Amino acid sequence: MDTAEDFVSAVGIIIILAIAALVFRTTVRMVFGKRRNQALLGLQFVILFGVAYAFHGGLSGLLGLGDYADDIGRVVAALLWFAIAFLVTGALNRYVWRGILSVDGQPTVPRLLTDFVQVFIYLAAIMVVMHFVYDQSITAIVATSGAFAFIIGYSAQSTLAELFAGVSLNLARSIKKGDIVSIDDTFGRVSDINWRCVSIMEPKLGSTVVIPNSQVAGAKFTNSSLPEPLYRRAVYFTVEFSAPPDLVIEATTEHLRRARWVLSDPAPLVHVRQYTELGIEYRALWYIRRDGDWWPAWNEAHEAIWSALRAHGLQPGLNHRFAGPGGRFDEDAWSARTRESAMDIRANLADTPLFEKLPAARLDELAAAVIRHDAGVTDVLCKAGEEGGALYVIARGRVVMLLTDEAGQAYSGAELAAGDVFGLAGAVDGTAHRASAQASRISVVYEIPAEAVGAAVKKSKRFAGALKKAAEDRARAYEMGHGAYLRELARENNKAEKQRMIRELAGRIRGIFSGGVTDNLRALFTGAEESREGRELLEAIMAGSALVAAADDEIEAEERGHVVRTLQSLDLLEQLDMEADEALGRFDAYCEDIVAEPEDGVGRALDVVAKVATNRDGAELVIGICVAVSAADGEVEPAEEARIAEIRRLLNVGAGDDAEG
DSSP states (O other): OHHHHHHHHHHHHHHHHHHHHHHHHHHHHHHHSOOOOHHHHHHHHHHHHHHHHHTHHHHHHHTTOGGGHHHHHHHHHHHHHHHHHHHHHHHIIIIIIIIITEETTEEOSOHHHHHHHHHHHHHHHHHHIIIIISOOOOHHHHHHHHHHHHHHHHHTHHHHHHHHHHHHHHHHTSSOTTOEEEETTEEEEEEEEOSSEEEEEETTTTEEEEEEHHHHHHSOEEETTSSSSOEEEEEEEEEOTTSOHHHHHHHHHHHHHTOSSSOSSSOOEEEEEEEOSSSEEEEEEEEESOGGGHHHHHHHHHHHHHHHHHHTTOOBOOOGGGSOGGGSOOHHHHHTOOOOOHHHHHHHHHTSGGGTTSOHHHHHHHHHHOEEEEEOTTOEEEOTTSOOOOEEEEEESEEEEEEEOTTSOEEEEEEEETTOEEOHHHHHHOOOOSSEEEESSSEEEEEEOHHHHHHHHHHOHHHHHHHHHHHHHHHHHHHHHHHHHHHHHHHHHHHHHHHHHHHHHHHHHHHHHHOOHHHHHHHHHHTGGGSHHHHHHHHHHHHHHHHHHTTTSOOOHHHHHHHHHHHHHTTHHHHTTOOHHHHHHHHHHHHHHHHHSHHHHHHHHHHHHHTTTTOHHHHHHHHHHHHHHHTTTSOOOHHHHHHHHHHHHHHTOOTTGGGOO
């Protein structure tokens, strides 16, 4: 029997020494390797003291300390409870304060609050040890602590309510930074979420609205960014009872469909909502792609509805006590049409730069031929491809010239204001209109027929020269507008591609670092992130990121931020148990080496990257992160593309491999 007990005790000693060695190894790495995984060390301490407590009786006898077995057991039990407290505080710091309650990897909970929670946990551990381990009465301490806790809790009840509401919001993931939301009467983009409140940037006022977490958690709110990143808005309007609903719906839908800022897919939708005292209420639903389009789209949608009603003679619902005779608005007041005289039209033409040097007789002829157009928002004045020849002069309002790209998508080639002229190329040589002209504001446009323009060109060489020059200037403006459109389209495509890539890379990172139950247990006790493969992968990622960032021979402070934000969005720093400052330090070291000695520095960085060439998953991950870093600012420079291609060849990774799931 004694032999069996001695054997069990010896096995216990071996287990304790093995766990103690792991604890020592983890502690050394935390101190000298700048690791901060307190939860890992805490769990190892708990297991160490748990095993020691389970074997303390036999071990005491084996070591000749049997008379002190009870005392040793109490000491080990006390250490076990303190290890549990250490584990809990470490888990809170890693998975709550710096996890679900962090934003972009940075903690948002005040240090004072986290310290208070930590002190409370250790005080609870001390009381447990005193009562359950040493059989000491803690009634007085509990009473005093209870009174103190009651005072603190009562004083901080609102703060604690906001904290727990913040935890709830972060766990539910129903709202996050960057989302477009509507909470009660507040609409805008979420600019910040912390432990106490949600901050919303309101586009209508350009100000920030701060809403406590508890109010958000208890409110019914709409997140327009879910499930797709398209933002839906609604406009409510009322039309008189006599207006046929099908006509109202058709007219307003058509005007919204032509709107520049409102998406055509999903198409805008108008439907009857209810009958009211003022008339029939309608709701118009429409979508925009980005929150930055909200303000112009909001104005355009309202003006489009107004223009649709006016164009079809449909009057809005009104309080008849304030209406004119017959219970309707005065027609001229509703249409807001001004009737210029021939002299007014001539004066407006004379103020237009194109006609400044036109002889008075020719100017009179053009003014007499003018056809006046009252254009509502989204009304089309001429279409691309139609026969040209006539000139159009904007007397009031704004008109956007819409061009079409290779995919058939319309975009703005130029936006014209009062005094500008369009239809220039057709007036010069009779070619078809290159762009469609659409009113972006309530506008008045003069149309000068082709016959009158042709007569003026024949009778005035100066006017003919000015017209030709204006047409050439407009063509150059269209080319500039096309270039700007292509650059914006590329930025949008890069942004969407980066978001897709981030999602795929994050999944791949979780797959690389998660493994099965056995792998997780081994990582827990050995610190797998410090293994040779983990170290090589980490260094390759930092070296590859530096190679891409330094591809243009200049590393800006903003690029350093892009690198860290990309790694944080991928949860890579958390997976590798690394602080952002340490990641930046390694990134900076490679960058400084590359800038100081371009040829040798690049060669050394490529040598570091090449070490993961035999690790297929790791190689694809390095390439994917390099691509994500290059696209962080929305544009990929040619030098960055060339550097990524060089890394691909080195790692033997094809262009499509890093994007595969």
